[in-house]
Amino acid sequence: MKGIFKGAMMASVVALGLGLAACDSKQENAAEDTADAVRDATDATADAIDDAAGKASGEAADAMNDKADAIRGAGETKADAMEDQADKADKTPG
DSSP states (O other): OHHHHHHHHHHHHHHHHHHHHTTOOHHHHHHHHHHHHHHHHHHHHHHHHHHHHHHSOHHHHHHHHHHHHHHHHHHHHHHHHHHHHHHHHOOOOO
């Protein structure tokens, strides 16, 4: 009996979670997709710099790795800000 009750409770929690995830508006989803694209683009740029740093040595490699880290961080910050703005602008009840 406990197993049935526990299963029913878990199913309710999962359904609630899926219901909340579906509450985003089309505009919010588009903004989040754009934020993901920003994140992907900056990661790709940083990866290319990291690859080039792998072929360099010494201070040049260190500087390139630092630049890649800075680009990744800036991209993450920008994408997070875009997502936060989309969350605040979303008028969909939920």
